[in-house]
Structures are given as structure tokens and as C-alpha cells.
Amino acid sequence: MIKFILDQKAYPKWRHFGLLVLRLVAGYFLFFNHGLDKLLAGPEKWTGLGAAGMGSLGISFGHVFFGFLAAFSESICALLVLVGLMTRPASIFIIMTMGVAGMFHINRGESPESAFLYLIIYGAIFLTGPGPYSLDRFFSNTFK
Numbered sequence: 001m002i003k004f005i006l007d008q009k010a011y012p013k014w015r016h017f018g019l020l021v022l023r024l025v026a027g028y029f030l031f032f033n034h035g036l037d038k039l040l041a042g043p044e045k046w047t048g049l050g051a052a053g054m055g056s057l058g059i060s061f062g063h064v065f066f067g068f069l070a071a072f073s074e075s076i077c078a079l080l081v082l083v084g085l086m087t088r089p090a091s092i093f094i095i096m097t098m099g100v101a102g103m104f105h106i107n108r109g110e111s112p113e114s115a116f117l118y119l120i121i122y123g124a125i126f127l128t129g130p131g132p133y134s135l136d137r138f139f140s141n142t143f144k
Contacts, residue, residue, distance in 0.1 A: 019131035020084075026121045027082025030094070035075030038067075046071055056104040073097040081125060084134020091126035095119055 038045060046067030054066050073093035080090035098119035102112035130136045 016131045016133060019125075019128060020133040022121065023081055023084060023087075023125060023130065023134070026118065026125070027078045030078040030118060031075055031082065035071065035073075035078050038071035039075040041071075043068075053100045053104050056107045057100065069093070070097050070100070081122065081130075084130035084136050085139075087130035087134060087136050088126050091122045094122040095126065098122065 038049060043064055047063045048067065049070050050063030050065065050067030053070060054060070054063060059066070073090075074097060077090035077093045080086050081094070098115045102115035102119065105112040105115060
């Protein structure tokens with residue numbers, strides 16, 4: 001057992017499965033715990049969301065637009081990462097949103113832990129790519 005744990009040759013095949021689990025879990029929880037309700041709430045919610053997030057950065061315009069982008073990234077982009085479709089562009093949107101969310105919580109004296117954990121998770125997904133168990137890989141192999 002110890003030999004298997006220490007054997008670096010045993011892990012490459014599991015690395016792809018680990019990345020799949022990371023994408024699935026992070027995408028699921030971001031979508032259902034943070035994104036879906038914001039997306040479905042509509043422009044009134046987006047205005048408040050944009051005002052809160054952008055206000056923490058000193059930006060006083062475009063609140064509906066920025067609020068929609070936050071709702072979009074926490075819902076649609078989370079689903080895209082979950083299935084591994086347009087993974088890197090979707091991850092960038094989430095990373096930016098989580099950076100703003102983290103700053104918002106810091107400015108309010110709250111814990112930015114959740115936002116920064118998502119930022120780091122999606123940053124790692126951005127750097128590694130979606131892996132072979134993804135629609136990105138499926139489509140790239142299909143259209144070659």
C-alpha cells in the first residue's frame with residue numbers, strides 16, 4: 001500500500017479523473033449555491049449585485065451590466081466548466097468575478113474565504129485545462 005502511494009508512475013492516469021472531479025464539484029456548487037438564484041432574479045437583483053461589487057472598487061456606473069456578468073459567470077460559466085466546454089474562457093470570467101467578490105467581502109469586514117477558494121480552484125482549472133474527460137477535448141478530437 002505504501003509503495004502504491006509513493007509510486008509516481010501510478011498517478012498520471014488518475015490525474016485526469018481528479019481534474020474531472022474538481023470541475024464537477026466546483027461547477028455544481030458554484031452554480032447551485034451562488035449562480036442560479038442570481039441569474040433568475042433578473043435586473044433588479046443584478047443592479048444591486050453590480051452596485052455592491054463595483055462600488056467596492058469605486059466604480060459607479062454600469063451596475064446592471066456588471067451584476068449580470070457576475071450572475072452569468074457564477075451560473076452559465078460554472079456549467080460550462082462543469083461539462084468542460086469553453087473551459088478556459090469560462091474560468092477567466094469566474095476568476096474575475098471571484099476577485100471582485102473577495103474584495104467586496106474584505107471591504108465589508110467579512111471573510112472572503114469562499115470567493116478566494118473558488119478563485120484558486122478556477123485558476124487551477126484555467127492553468128491545467130479541462131482534461132480529456134470534457135466536451136472541449138471531444139470537440140477538438142471530432143473536428144480535426
